[in-house]
Amino acid sequence: MPRSPLKCPWIPSSRLGTGSACWLRLNSIKKLSTIALALGVERTRSELLPFLTDTIYDEDEVLLALAEQLGNFTGLVGGPDFAHCLLPPLENLATVEETVVRDKAVESLRQISQEHTPV
Numbered sequence: 001m002p003r004s005p006l007k008c009p010w011i012p013s014s015r016l017g018t019g020s021a022c023w024l025r026l027n028s029i030k031k032l033s034t035i036a037l038a039l040g041v042e043r044t045r046s047e048l049l050p051f052l053t054d055t056i057y058d059e060d061e062v063l064l065a066l067a068e069q070l071g072n073f074t075g076l077v078g079g080p081d082f083a084h085c086l087l088p089p090l091e092n093l094a095t096v097e098e099t100v101v102r103d104k105a106v107e108s109l110r111q112i113s114q115e116h117t118p119v
Helices: 021-030 032-039 041-054 060-070 080-093 099-115
Strands: none
Touching (some): 021 032, 041 080
């Protein structure tokens, strides 16, 4: 059975414009490892990470949580051989205006670089 392309089912689109949207996104990001486990490593690499790279939220709390979560994602993308898949979203996070988010993104980049298998 073919799988449908990844949308954002964990964040109801009807709620994105409300005051609780930030809380919903933050809660979803904090559960990102559970979402990745449910998707499996291939769909995490091919769908979830590109989605996160293209959909950078503007709330600092959400960005900080995302930067922290991605630092622990090596096993969820297939191990050290695929750690490079984590670079695009972390590189984007390392360029945001908020210093604490940038610092966490750089910390996560350092963490995955230690786990990365050289090509």
